[in-house]
Amino acid sequence: MGVSRGLFAGLRGGLPALAALLGLVAFAGCGRDEGPAPLRVICEATFPPYEYRVRGGIDGIDPALCAIVADCLGRPLETQDMAFDAVIPAVATGKADIAASGLTVTPERARQVRFSQPYMEAAQVAVVPLGSPIRAPADLHGRRVGVQSGSTGDLFVTKTYGEPERFQNVIFAATAALTGKVEASVVDRQPAEVLVSRTPGLRILPEPVTRETYAFAFAKGNARLCAQVDAILAAMRRTGALDALIRRYLDAMARQRDGDEAALRDPVDTADIRAQVLADPGLRAELARLEAALPAAEARPPWWRRLAETARLNFLDGQRWRYLLDGFLVTLGVAALASLLGLLIGFAVAAVRATHALTGRLRAADALCRVYLTVIRGTPVVVQLLIIYFVIFGSQDVSKFLVAVVAFGLNSGAYVAEIVRGGILAIDRGQTEAGRSLGLGHARTLLWVVMPQALRNVLPALGNEFIVLLKETSVAGYIALMDLTKAGDIIRSQTYTAFMPLLAVAAIYLAVVSLFAWLLGKLERRLKRDG
Amino acid sequence: MADPQPLIQVRGLVKRFGPRTVLDGIDADIRPGEALFVIGPSGGGKSTFLRCLNLLERPDAGTIRFRGHDVLARGADVNRYRRHVGMVFQHFNLFPHLTVLRNITLAPTLTRRLTPRRAAAKALTLLRRIGLADKARAYPPQLSGGQKQRIAIVRALAMGPDAILFDEPTSALDPEMVGEVLALMKELAHGGLTMVVVTHEIAFAREVADRILFIDGGRVAAEGPPSAFFDNPANPRVRDFLSKVL
Ligand SMILES: Nc1ncnc2c1ncn2[C@@H]1O[C@H](COP(=O)(O)OP(=O)(O)OP(=O)(O)O)[C@@H](O)[C@H]1O
Ligand SMILES: [Mg+2]
Numbered sequence: 001m002g003v004s005r006g007l008f009a010g011l012r013g014g015l016p017a018l019a020a021l022l023g024l025v026a027f028a029g030c031g032r033d034e035g036p037a038p039l040r041v042i043c044e045a046t047f048p049p050y051e052y053r054v055r056g057g058i059d060g061i062d063p064a065l066c067a068i069v070a071d072c073l074g075r076p077l078e079t080q081d082m083a084f085d086a087v088i089p090a091v092a093t094g095k096a097d098i099a100a101s102g103l104t105v106t107p108e109r110a111r112q113v114r115f116s117q118p119y120m121e122a123a124q125v126a127v128v129p130l131g132s133p134i135r136a137p138a139d140l141h142g143r144r145v146g147v148q149s150g151s152t153g154d155l156f157v158t159k160t161y162g163e164p165e166r167f168q169n170v171i172f173a174a175t176a177a178l179t180g181k182v183e184a185s186v187v188d189r190q191p192a193e194v195l196v197s198r199t200p201g202l203r204i205l206p207e208p209v210t211r212e213t214y215a216f217a218f219a220k221g222n223a224r225l226c227a228q229v230d231a232i233l234a235a236m237r238r239t240g241a242l243d244a245l246i247r248r249y250l251d252a253m254a255r256q257r258d259g260d261e262a263a264l265r266d267p268v269d270t271a272d273i274r275a276q277v278l279a280d281p282g283l284r285a286e287l288a289r290l291e292a293a294l295p296a297a298e299a300r301p302p303w304w305r306r307l308a309e310t311a312r313l314n315f316l317d318g319q320r321w322r323y324l325l326d327g328f329l330v331t332l333g334v335a336a337l338a339s340l341l342g343l344l345i346g347f348a349v350a351a352v353r354a355t356h357a358l359t360g361r362l363r364a365a366d367a368l369c370r371v372y373l374t375v376i377r378g379t380p381v382v383v384q385l386l387i388i389y390f391v392i393f394g395s396q397d398v399s400k401f402l403v404a405v406v407a408f409g410l411n412s413g414a415y416v417a418e419i420v421r422g423g424i425l426a427i428d429r430g431q432t433e434a435g436r437s438l439g440l441g442h443a444r445t446l447l448w449v450v451m452p453q454a455l456r457n458v459l460p461a462l463g464n465e466f467i468v469l470l471k472e473t474s475v476a477g478y479i480a481l482m483d484l485t486k487a488g489d490i491i492r493s494q495t496y497t498a499f500m501p502l503l504a505v506a507a508i509y510l511a512v513v514s515l516f517a518w519l520l521g522k523l524e525r526r527l528k529r530d531g
Numbered sequence: 532m533a534d535p536q537p538l539i540q541v542r543g544l545v546k547r548f549g550p551r552t553v554l555d556g557i558d559a560d561i562r563p564g565e566a567l568f569v570i571g572p573s574g575g576g577k578s579t580f581l582r583c584l585n586l587l588e589r590p591d592a593g594t595i596r597f598r599g600h601d602v603l604a605r606g607a608d609v610n611r612y613r614r615h616v617g618m619v620f621q622h623f624n625l626f627p628h629l630t631v632l633r634n635i636t637l638a639p640t641l642t643r644r645l646t647p648r649r650a651a652a653k654a655l656t657l658l659r660r661i662g663l664a665d666k667a668r669a670y671p672p673q674l675s676g677g678q679k680q681r682i683a684i685v686r687a688l689a690m691g692p693d694a695i696l697f698d699e700p701t702s703a704l705d706p707e708m709v710g711e712v713l714a715l716m717k718e719l720a721h722g723g724l725t726m727v728v729v730t731h732e733i734a735f736a737r738e739v740a741d742r743i744l745f746i747d748g749g750r751v752a753a754e755g756p757p758s759a760f761f762d763n764p765a766n767p768r769v770r771d772f773l774s775k776v777l
Contacts, residue, residue, distance in 0.1 A: 433587055434624035434683075438638035438690060439614035448637060452628050 039075040041066045042091065043101035044084035046169055047191055048264055049249035050102035050214070053081075059267040061249045062100035062216075065119065065233075067270075068277050069098070072232055072287060084169070085150040085489050088112055089498030091217050097225060099217040102188065104152035106212075111313075112496035114220050116229045118213035119242060124153045125192050126205040127177050128184045137209045146173040146185035146480070150493030153186040156210045158494075165480040166490065170195065176480070178202055179394045190253065197257045224294035228287055235283040245273050314500045320491050324501075327487025328508055334404045334483065335470040341409025342469065343462070346416025349373070351446060353417070354424040358432065359442055369417070376414035382475040384411055389479040400481040404473065412469045419461045423454035456527060463520040467513050474509075484508060536599065538563045538694060538725055539584065539616070544593035546579055546749075553579045555749035557593070561694065561727060566720040568740035568757075569729045572772055576749045577729045581696050584727065585618050614642060617687030617695040621703050623679040625671040631658070631682055632667040635689045644690060657685040661715060677708030681715050694725035702731060733776050737761050745769055 043051040043062055051060035058079050070077035082090065084101065091099035092112045104122070105115050126145075128134045134143065140161045147154040149166035157164040165182050167173040173185040174195045186209050187195075196202045218226045236242040248268050256263035277283065315321045349369045356366035376384065385407040393403055427450050435445030477486030488505035495501070537560035546554040553576045561567055569577050582588040584595065586602065586609050595602050602612045626634050635654035639645040645653060658664040661681045671679055680700055687695050697716065701709045713735050720726055720739050730736055736743065736757065743760040745753040745768075753766040764770045 428624075430620060430622055430624040431626065434618075434620065434626070435638075436610075437585055437587065437613055437618035437620075438686070439610045439642055440638055441610050444641055448641065449626055453626075456628065 036073075036075045038078040039066070039070040039073065039098065040096040041070075041077065041079045041098045041100050042082055042087055042096040043079070043099070044087060044169075045081045046171070047102050047188070048194055049190055049253045051100070052264060054267050055265055056267070061120070061246055062102065064245055064249070064268070064270045064273075065216075066098060066100050068236075068274050069229055069232055071274060071278055072283065073228065084148065085493050086498070088217060088496040089492060092219055092496060093498045094219050095498075097218070097222070098229070102214055103217050104212040105215050106152055106155060108155060108494060109217065109496055112220075113217040114222065114226050116216040116218070116226055117233050118215045119233055120214040120246065122212055122214055123189045123208035124156060124186050124210045124212065125189045125208050126184045126186050127174050127192050127196060127202050128205060129177060129180070130201055130203055132183065134184050134205070136205060136207050140184060140186075140209070143183040144181075146176045146182035148173050148187060149477070149480075149486075149489060151188070152212055153188070153209070154493060157186050166477075166482075166486070167480050168478055172478075172480075174199065174202065175390060179390060180397060181389075181480075190250075194253065194257065224290060224296060227290050227294060231283065231286045231290060232277070235280055235286075236277055239276070239280070241273050241277055245270055248273075310495075310497055310500050313495050314491055314497050315504070318494075320494070323482070323487040323490050324484065324504060324508065327482050327484040330401065330476070330482060331470070331473055331484040332512075334401065334408060334473045334476060334481075335466070337405045338408035338473070339412055339466045339469050341405060342412025342416045342465070345409065345413025346420055347451075349413065349417035350420035350424060351451075353421050354446065354450075355442060357425065361442075373414050373417060376411055377418075381408070381411045381472050382478055385475060386478055400476075400479050403479060404476045404481050404483075408469060408473055408476075411472070412465060415465050415468075416462065419458050419465060420454060423458035423461075424450055426457060427453050459527065460520060460524045463516070463523070467516055467520075470513065470516075471509060537561055537596075538598065540594075540596040540599075541584070542594045542596075544580070544583060544595070545591045546576075546583055546588055547591050553749055554583065554590070557746070557749070557751055559744060559751065559754075561725065563693075564723045564725055565741040566726045566728065566739055567742050567744060568736040569727065569744045569746055570731070570733070570736060570772075571746040571752070575747045577746050578698050580746060581618075581698050581727060581729055584696055585613060585616055587618075610642075614638075614644065614690050615693045617690055617692040619680070619683050619687055619695060619697045619700050621699045623671075623676075623683045623703075625679055625683055625686070627671045630668050630670060631663070631674070634671065634682065635686045638686075639689050639691075642690075650689070654685070654689055657688055658682075661685060675708060676704045677711045680704065680708075680712045684712075684715060684719075688719075694727065695719075697726060697728040697730070699729055699731065731776065733761075733773075745772070747772075 041063070043058065045051045045053050045058045045060070047060070049060055051058055051062045058081060063079055066079070067077055080096065087099045087101045087103070088109060090096050099113065103109070105118060109115070126134065126137060126140060134140060140157070143161070145157050145161055145164045146167055147157050147164045148170050149168065154164060154166060164186070165176065167176060170187045170191045173187055174192070176182045177185040178199060178201055189204075189208065192204055196204055216229055233242065236245070248270060252263045252268050349372065352362050352365045352369050356362045385404065388407045389400070389403050424446070431449050431453065432445055435449040436442070440448070473483055474485035476483040477489060482490065484505055488501040491501040492498070539561040541557055541559040544554050544557040545552065557580055569580065571577055579588060583590050590603065597612055597615065601607065602609070626637070629637060632651065632654055635657065636647065636650040639650040639653070640647050655664060655667060658667055663678060663682065666674060666678065666682075671682075674682070684695070684700070700716070701712050704712065709732075713732065716726070716728070717739050728736070740757045743755060743757055744751055745760070745766070747768055753760065753764070753769045760769070761773065764773060
């Protein structure tokens, strides 16, 4: 523990991401009295110039400002990268001290967290393909619009233009606009400019969809840290340090846009600005005063009140339970149809492979099947899903539901094939020989003699495969299909609640899986009894 | 005394498993209506010979002619040939997921040899003949070994084959069930069915066989009518074998 602590201190300046990781490890084992507690900062680091990955860690306006805050407070900095949806819930529940992720101030978010004074003004813009009939934000009415799930663009579009297509990040949202999956995507201006500069075929509407201010977020009870950050921001604004810092990052972005690939690859040097802020004697006195004047954290209402309030917010307000119901039906539908497709593919592939193994025929088809099995079982299902959506059906306008059924069906088929093939090969050779000796051909023997017995033996394994598939469809949200998991995410992104929607989603999965497993158990016992 | 047209004629049959030559040039004629019994020491290649006759194993050299037609020729219809030459296995190999009736009617109906109705009628007639008509709706796991083997024989008969190959049909049975199976086989032999029987039941062979084929080390070491074979063996290997089993 002493060693890891020392390691942490040594890495502090240079490798924030690694340090964050090591810091977590060190933190878990650390006693209270070993120096000041680290300042835990979280962000989603795919959002230049606010936060993005550089060689050796995370850089951007937000991390740079947080580094100054940490220096001013004399606390070590721990930066952690997480999904954007999770940033506000994490800070609201005290898993982090500061959410610094290009967060726009909205009334919904303000119900969950405490915001600092804004440090930046920004805008949401619409990205459209060249030649699009959409020329101004008003044209977005009645169009299919893409957004980053949980972003302010998401909230604004949902409220103003109706349900959008929600993507995992800005890049997916913009790609969807390019390939015609959506007619426009509403995203933050700065990352949009970077993306458009690198992606021919897209442009940004000149008139912003909405304007907004960016601020840091804290837990509601953490008034002291919020006041201290406000004091630091105020001092930096007074001395011009804030503008200088932001300008440095915007310059780096501009250089990058002009073709300097290295501009966003290495951390931007802000050491001088940091030193300047630290040297401000008035600021130091103000911070000390706040430290003494305000309590570390305020008491929260009793847990059951918070629970009831959270439940109301998440499920009743705005009829949010409907998301769960709709998502649940989508999940069931995708899982059921995909497993039908999987059975079809799986049996066909197993028949080809078993035929080849037993007779040596169908060599080419067998090779093809092996390639299919290798590719499917060697890559993550979410990657397959994205490839099928963006690459294979990239330019067609097909329903996402269908894409999900195809993707998960293809995936499941590989596992079904192996299960069934195992079942076929487990059947005594004598059965095949008896069939053949009666003058039945290979196909008839397989179909009438071997398959029925194999199927019966592998029925439990196939049932398990269905359970696995049902759970795997939870990544359908990557193509903006609103399945059960995505429904929970949408609620979370609207209410900024960390746990409850997640727990509700988990409970629904668990209930379905348990029910199915119970039925499967009954079936299995019955098969056993019937010998 | 060679029949001008044997039902099955085997010449120079060779079968290798990897480096091992298991059948090393077998010549044999199977004449219509005869009961040919194949005996010999364990590992001598009797089962392999029988499986080659049914093409469950593909010979490496030699010819097999059925009514004069080369069944090993390229393009020969193996399935059609097998409809003429049935097989009964040591371990019965009934289909456990099908009823006794369906076990018997499956092949005749799938191959369109019989309509479903006629196949069922024929199956019931055969079952009645062996006294198992009441088991028509039963599943194989519910039957005794002797019952299973008799049904396996009936299953082969239902295809109306010209010959049936038996590979040690009683050696997986409890002793008290051997008799019922042998009785059925004897009845079939007397009825004029062509049979090739691999067996260790020497007494049965002696009683029922028209001819004996002694296979040892992948070759036909001796051949002849049972009287000469058993009472007066010229070949020392046969004498040696008989002294061990009798
Ligand atoms: N599929 C196979 N692969 C390799 N070797 C085999 C195979 N089948 C049989 N053999 C070998 O070929 C030889 C002859 O086997 P076969 O079963 O024909 O003998 P058998 O005369 O029927 O003996 P038994 O009286 O014990 O049944 C044996 O040594 C056996 O191990
Ligand atoms: Mg044998």
